[in-house]
Amino acid sequence: MHKASDNELLQEAKKNVSQCDRCGTCLPVCPLFGVKDVELSSARGKNAIVRALAEGGIEPTADVLAAVNFCLLCRACVETCPSKNKTDEAMVNVRQYLINQGGGPSVKYKTIGSFLKSRGMVKIAAGALSILRKVGLNSVFPNGMVPEEYTRAHFLAAFAGPAALGQKVPPSGLVVTASTKVAYFKGCGMRMMFPQASAETLKILKTTTQVMVKANVCCGMPHLAHGLRGEFLDLAKRNIRLYEDVEAVVCDCASCGGALKHIAHYFSEDPEWKDRAAAFSRKVMDLTEYLVKVGYTPRQKVDTTITYHDPCHLVRGQNIEKQPRDLLKATGKFVEMKEADTCCAGAGTFHIDYPEISSKIIEKKRRNIERTGAAIVVTGCPGCLIQLTKAAKASGGKFKAMHISQVI
Amino acid sequence: MIKEEIKKKIRDIVGSENALDSDLERFAYSYDASFIPLLPANKPDLVVRPLSTEEVSKVMAIAYEYEIPVTPRGISSGRTGGSIPIKGGISLSLDRMTKILELDEKNMMVTAEAGVRTFDLYNYCAAKGLFYPPDPASWKFSTIGGNVAENAGGMRAVKYGVTSDYVMGLEVVLADGTLLQTGGKAIKNVTGYNLVGLFTGSEGTLGIITKVLFRLIPMPQKRRTLQIMFRTLDDGCMTIHKMLQSNIVPATAEIMDRTCLEAVARHRKLDLSPDIGASIVVEIDGEDDKALEKQVKQVETVAKACGSIEIRIAQSEQESDELWAIRRGLSAAVAALAPNRVGEDISVPRDSLPEVVRRIRSIAEKYKFTIAVYGHAGDGNLHPSLLCDLSNQEEAKRVHQAVEEIFKAALAVGGTLSGEHGIGTTKQPYITLALGEAGVKTLKAIKQALDPKGILNPGKIW
Numbered sequence: 016m017h018k019a020s021d022n023e024l025l026q027e028a029k030k031n032v033s034q035c036d037r038c039g040t041c042l043p044v045c046p047l048f049g050v051k052d053v054e055l056s057s058a059r060g061k062n063a064i065v066r067a068l069a070e071g072g073i074e075p076t077a078d079v080l081a082a083v084n085f086c087l088l089c090r091a092c093v094e095t096c097p098s099k100n101k102t103d104e105a106m107v108n109v110r111q112y113l114i115n116q117g118g119g120p121s122v123k124y125k126t127i128g129s130f131l132k133s134r135g136m137v138k139i140a141a142g143a144l145s146i147l148r149k150v151g152l153n154s155v156f157p158n159g160m161v162p163e164e165y166t167r168a169h170f171l172a173a174f175a176g177p178a179a180l181g182q183k184v185p186p187s188g189l190v191v192t193a194s195t196k197v198a199y200f201k202g203c204g205m206r207m208m209f210p211q212a213s214a215e216t217l218k219i220l221k222t223t224t225q226v227m228v229k230a231n232v233c234c235g236m237p238h239l240a241h242g243l244r245g246e247f248l249d250l251a252k253r254n255i256r257l258y259e260d261v262e263a264v265v266c267d268c269a270s271c272g273g274a275l276k277h278i279a280h281y282f283s284e285d286p287e288w289k290d291r292a293a294a295f296s297r298k299v300m301d302l303t304e305y306l307v308k309v310g311y312t313p314r315q316k317v318d319t320t321i322t323y324h325d326p327c328h329l330v331r332g333q334n335i336e337k338q339p340r341d342l343l344k345a346t347g348k349f350v351e352m353k354e355a356d357t358c359c360a361g362a363g364t365f366h367i368d369y370p371e372i373s374s375k376i377i378e379k380k381r382r383n384i385e386r387t388g389a390a391i392v393v394t395g396c397p398g399c400l401i402q403l404t405k406a407a408k409a410s411g412g413k414f415k416a417m418h419i420s421q422v423i
Numbered sequence: 424m425i426k427e428e429i430k431k432k433i434r435d436i437v438g439s440e441n442a443l444d445s446d447l448e449r450f451a452y453s454y455d456a457s458f459i460p461l462l463p464a465n466k467p468d469l470v471v472r473p474l475s476t477e478e479v480s481k482v483m484a485i486a487y488e489y490e491i492p493v494t495p496r497g498i499s500s501g502r503t504g505g506s507i508p509i510k511g512g513i514s515l516s517l518d519r520m521t522k523i524l525e526l527d528e529k530n531m532m533v534t535a536e537a538g539v540r541t542f543d544l545y546n547y548c549a550a551k552g553l554f555y556p557p558d559p560a561s562w563k564f565s566t567i568g569g570n571v572a573e574n575a576g577g578m579r580a581v582k583y584g585v586t587s588d589y590v591m592g593l594e595v596v597l598a599d600g601t602l603l604q605t606g607g608k609a610i611k612n613v614t615g616y617n618l619v620g621l622f623t624g625s626e627g628t629l630g631i632i633t634k635v636l637f638r639l640i641p642m643p644q645k646r647r648t649l650q651i652m653f654r655t656l657d658d659g660c661m662t663i664h665k666m667l668q669s670n671i672v673p674a675t676a677e678i679m680d681r682t683c684l685e686a687v688a689r690h691r692k693l694d695l696s697p698d699i700g701a702s703i704v705v706e707i708d709g710e711d712d713k714a715l716e717k718q719v720k721q722v723e724t725v726a727k728a729c730g731s732i733e734i735r736i737a738q739s740e741q742e743s744d745e746l747w748a749i750r751r752g753l754s755a756a757v758a759a760l761a762p763n764r765v766g767e768d769i770s771v772p773r774d775s776l777p778e779v780v781r782r783i784r785s786i787a788e789k790y791k792f793t794i795a796v797y798g799h800a801g802d803g804n805l806h807p808s809l810l811c812d813l814s815n816q817e818e819a820k821r822v823h824q825a826v827e828e829i830f831k832a833a834l835a836v837g838g839t840l841s842g843e844h845g846i847g848t849t850k851q852p853y854i855t856l857a858l859g860e861a862g863v864k865t866l867k868a869i870k871q872a873l874d875p876k877g878i879l880n881p882g883k884i885w
Contacts, residue, residue, distance in 0.1 A: 034759035037456045039500035039564045040752075043540070052518065053443070053472075054451035054499075063454060063461060064447070072462035078447040097752030098759035 021115050028108035029069035032062040034098035041092035041102070046358045047085065050375040055082050058092035058102040065105045068112075075116050083109045087365060089358035090183075090331040111244060183334050184276045187300045189263060191308050198227040198261040200254075200299075202234060202271035204397035205418075212397075212418035216267040216302060219420055223309050226265075229257050236274040237363065251278045252288065255295045264295075267302040267420055269326035269396035270363075273333055275299040301329060302420065303338040303395060313346040313423040321347045321422065322389035324380070324403060325356040326396035339395060342423050352392075353383045361402040373402070381406035385413055393419050425468045425512070429489055433471055433513075436481045441519070443470040452514045455499040455506045456561075457849055458765055460813075465507050467494065467514035474519050476594060476602065476633040483631065484600030486513060486878055494880050495627040497538065497566030501573060502766065503847030505626045510881045515631065517568050523547050524634070530608050531639045532591060537568025537632050541575075544637075553639040556583035559843070560751045568632045574624035576843030578675040578706075578750065581667075581801025583640075585843065587623045592636035595622055595629075598874040606636060621869070626845050627880040629873045643708035646674070647715050648743040651726050652733040656680050656701040656796065660777045662729040663703065663800045667773070671721045675706040676801035677750050682810075683797045686756040687749050699732060703800065704746055754806070757795045761810035765822055767829055771838030773803040782832040783807050790825040804842030830856065846884045854885045 041058035042048050054060040064082055067073040088103040096102075191197070199220055205213040220226040231254055235247035255278065258264050266272035276299045282292035300308070321343050330336045336356070343349045360366055360376035384392045384406060392403050392414055403416035434442045443449065449466040459465075468491075473479045486493045492512030499506045508514045520538035527533070528551055535544055541555075541562035548555050558577035559565055565575070571593070576585045592606030606612065606619040622630055653659045656678065663676050681700050688695045707718045723734055737743040758764040771779050780796060783805075787794040798805035807829060813819045830840055830853050840850050840857045855863050863885050870877075 033762075034755075036458075036755055036758040036764065037454055037499075038755050039456060039498055039561060040755070042498060042564045053448070055448060060451045063451065066461055067450065067464070070462055072464060073447065073450060076447070078445060082447060097755035 021112055024108045024112040024115070025065075025069045028065045028105040028112070031101040031105035031108065032065050033100075035059065035062040035066070035096075035100045036098070037063070038097065040095055040097060044091045044095045046087060046089065046091065046360060046376050047372065049379075050372055056085065058096070058100070061086060061102055061106060062100060065109055068109065075113055080110075080113045080117075083113065085369070087327070087358045087360060087362040089327040089362070091327075091358065094331055107239070183331060184273070184296075186334055187297070187304055187308075189297065189300065189308075191263060191305065193224070195224070195262045196227065196260070197224050197263045197265060197305075198229055198258060200231055200234070200264050200266040200271060200275065201228065202266065202268040202397070204270070205268050208397050209400060209418055212400075212421050213267065215418070216420040219302075219306070219311070219314075219423070220265060222314075223306070223311060227261060229261075231257055234271040234274040236270055239274070248281065251281065251292070254278075255288070255291050258295060258298065259291070262298060263300060263305065264298045265300050265302055265305045267395065267418070269301065269329035269332065270398060272299060272301045273328035276333060301333060301335050301338070301395065303342055304333075304335055306423075307338040307341060311342070311423075313342060316345070317347045319347045319391060320350055320387065320389045321391050321393055322350050322352045322384060322387045323355060324352075324359060324384075324392055324394040324399055326394055326399045327356075327358050327362075329395055330356045339393070339419055342419065343393060346423050347391075350387045350389055352387045352389070354379070355383075359399050359402040359406075361396075361398040363398060366402060374405075377402050377406050378409070381409055385410055389414055391415050391417055391422065393417055393422050395419050425489075425491060429485060429491070430469060432485055433469065433482060436485075437471055437473050437478050441472040441474070443472075444468070449514075452496070452499070452516065453507065455501045455504060457502050457504045457507070457847065458763060458813075459504045459507055459848065465509045466511065467508040468511050470514045470516060472516045472519050476520075476596065479515070479517070479596045479631055479633055480600045480602055482513070482515065482600075483596050483598065487599040487876065490876050490878060492878050492881050493631070495568070495572070495631050497569030498540075498564050500561040500565045501569060501847065502768070502844045503573075503841070503849045505573060505845050505847040505880070505883060506569070507848070509848065509883075512878070517631075517633070518566060520568075520633065526551060526553070527608070528553070531641075532608055532636060533639060534592075534634060534636045535567055536634055537571075538566050541565055541567055541570055548639055549642055552642050554642040555589065555637060555639055557586045557589060560754060567635055567637075571623050571632055571635055572625060572627050573845040574843065576799065576802075576804060578677055578799060580799060580804070580843075581676050582672050582674045587620065589637045589639075590619055590623050590635060591638050593619055593622055593632055594634035596631040596633055598630070598876065598879050603630065608636070610638075624845070626847065626883055628870060628883055629879065631879075643674070644710050645712060645715050646706060646708045646743070647719060648737040648746050649705045649707070649719065649722060650735045650737075650746055651703045651705065651722075651731050652696075652699045652735075653701045653703070653729075653731055654698055656780050657777050658730045659701040659703050660780065660800055662726050662731065663776075664774065665725045665729060666722060667801065669721065669725065671707075671718060671725070673705045673718075673722070673801060674708045675704070676799070677704045677797070678702070678800035679704075679750075679753060679797035680795060682760075682793060682795035683753055683757055686760050686795065687753065689756075696732075704750055706743075706747075753797055754808075757797070757808045757810075760795070761793075761812065763811050763813040765809040765811060765813075765826060767807050767809075767826065768804070768841045768844040769807065769829065769833035769838055770802075770804045770840075770842030771833055771836050773801075775836035775838060776800060776803050776805065779805065779832055779836050779838065782836075783829060786825055786828045786832065789828075790821045792821070792825060794825075799842070802842075803838070827853070848883060851883070851885060 045057050048056040083106050086106045092102050232250050235250035238246040276296050279293040279296035282288040360373040366373035407416045450464050452470045453464040453466045492510040493515050494508035496506040496516045517537040520536035522536045524534040545555050556579045558579050559575040570586045574587050595603045659678050709715050793810045795808040811822050
């Protein structure tokens with residue numbers, strides 16, 4: 016398996032942002048710059064680091080690692096850059112480079128990596144949580160709400176850091192008919208943190224067709240985010256093989272969906288896997304993407320005000336923003352919130368690694384939700400849902416946070 | 424190098440989290456949006472981020488006592504190296520001073536701190552039906568302090584003028600920390616020298632601007648945007664002249680050549696018809712739809728008489744926003760066409776615009792460069808962008824020769840080196856050519872009087 020050499024990584028990163036002319040357009044859209052307004056928070060600052068590293072103007076120090084880690088990979092900068100510099104991809108490349116320099120991923124992420132690689136271990140974690148529910152603590156944790164007490168381990172186990180997703184993938188061109196073989200991809204986040212929502216997704220899918228549920232492994236995004244590129248590729252191969260007899264793979268997690276759609280990109284130079292990976296990525300659809308394609312009508316219409324938060328990996332990673340809104344408009348009184356597509360600062364473990372910054376950002380989100388008067392804020396990503404649930408709690412119960420499958 | 428005990432004094436003034444001295448943090452404050460190379464880095468010794476005029480004054484007093492160079496900075500979106508601390512010392516970033524202090528509706532004036540973003544000021548006043556016209560392309564992130572120090576222009580200058588046309592008063596911290604208040608709300612004011620005019624455009628070399636008093640005008644009720652395509656740049660320029668001569672004054676009239684259009688088409692995956700050589704984007708404003716309709720008809724008549732190929736009138740605000748987004752992103756889109764872009768900001772009498780464009784074309788041919796031309800055709804301010812690779816020694820030499828000829832061409836037709844970007848370091852070598860010996864001598868005399876120790880943004884302009 017080809018392992019990118021260190022210098023190649025740096026040069027790749029430099030290429031990602033080579034058209035940066037330091038204009039400054041990225042500064043006002045960066046959620047991190049919005050709460051910590053020093054130059055290093057911004058994409059411009061990060062691009063300068065990348066260039067200087069690649070040209071030998073600065074040394075790869077701990078400060079530099081901290082600076083490149085301090086990025087949500089939300090792509091707000093990429094979207095707004097007049098030259099479309101890809102700062103998020105550069106960050107992933109530089110992180111990999113720095114990790115290689117430092118002798119490999121930190122122990123913490125190696126542990127998470129092996130945890131998530133093993134389907135068995137992920138199932139046990141999910142089981143532990145479901146036991147909590149079985150013993151009647153279910154009423155304390157209503158549908159879609161995260162348990163009040165959660166350990167850092169649960170989260171580290173669930174997600175390990177934000178992850179970049181390369182080019183924005185266009186919506187799926189797949190034509191879905193009554194005879195299309197459809198499978199549900201059960202991601203680790205949904206499985207462990209929001210099993211009820213995952214069950215709802217399956218219920219919904221079953222009303223549209225006969226759905227297959229296979230023993231999939233982790234989509235590998237957490238591994239990619241933290242320098243375990245090799246592991247990501249292994250997991251990808253296992254999932255590719257698993258779904259080879261299926262024509263559509265539907266996913267209710269924005270991050271998993273985005274990662275799975277990008278698998279083709281990561282194998283584009285591999286003569287053995289190139290075509291199989293491309294065929295697999297073409298099958299992947301987000302839940303909302305699939306439901307709109309098959310003309311799904313929500314199970315009920317309610318007289319409730321609903322608003323929506325765009326997961327970064329859906330709106331900017333997969334170009335999906337209309338479908339969830341169309342489904343919600345058919346469900347209740349939909350109202351658009353300000354900055355609906357601004358990152359919630361969940362970003363994997365970002366909210367654990369940078370709790371203060373993350374709270375400041377989610378504070379802004381809470382105010383925006385409250386301003387809409389919505390009773391429910393809906394999203395399509397478990398990572399976002401964790402943050403939105405914190406916001407719901409901070410609002411003193413003014414609104415609830417739910418996964419879209421629990422609402423439509 | 425700034426001694427640790429001095430750093431401590433400064434930390435005591437602004438707070439230790441607002442005095443940055445790690446290697447990496449200082450590197451992040453060593454560049455701006457000019458083509459001055461990123462490396463070797465022009466790092467300051469300390470980045471200081473005050474929150475109030477009082478803090479600025481105290482920091483300047485220390486800098487004066489210990490003769491530490493101070494380079495003021497907003498958000499470093501300048502195109503000429505003005506905020507790059509080339510002599511080290513302190514990078515004094517005013518971007519935390521973001522308060523709009525007073526909107527005086529009766530007098531139609533607004534007072535704001537130096538770190539307020541131009542776009543934020545515009546929106547704040549617009550909410551009350553008042554108009555702050557200057558709109559540099561960077562307005563969503565650039566600061567008014569920077570705008571005033573560089574006398575920024577923007578696309579509306581053809582009808583509404585530049586930043587200096589709106590500055591009524593300034594609060595300036597002088598080199599030794601003394602606080603100066605100058606100007607005021609009286610419309611007519613000739614009391615002593617025109618210090619407001621002196622500090623405006625002084626590029627941080629005479630004092631640190633901490634507050635600005637701007638005058639405002641009533642907001643136009645309606646706006647419409649048009650895009651007109653031409654075979655040649657000449658036809659486009661001619662159209663704008665005829666418009667102005669017929670007393671049709673557009674709020675903006677931006678011109679761009681084929682190279683620019685191709686840069687945009689690349690990014691937005693648009694198709695560009697082969698016979699289009701240039702395009703103008705025009706914004707007209709007025710009291711009501713009737714007034715706009717009349718202007719639109721007049722513009723169409725003039726454009727057709729000057730050989731326009733296509734006229735597109737934006738039908739919605741969204742379409743209008745799209746057209747303007749293209750123009751605002753043009754600079755960066757053009758810069759992306761080559762490893763380096765040397766962009767200039769020449770300013771010529773309006774009627775000389777077609778001639779200077781002809782001369783630029785022949786300079787491009789002579790030195791074998793692609794030069795993308797775009798700019799504010801309505802007021803004669805052009806941004807020729809030379810696409811090149813400065814890492815190639817031979818090419819870098821040719822670039823300098825070409826740029827010098829462009830300046831000479833601008834001066835020859837009665838124009839000057841900079842319409843709105845300032846001189847900074849990028850145009851220093853040509854300042855005597857532009858101002859003459861007496862001109863530069865006068866600048867130096869003023870500098871000596873206000874900054875005898877030479878600590879304010881040293882090494883700039885001349």
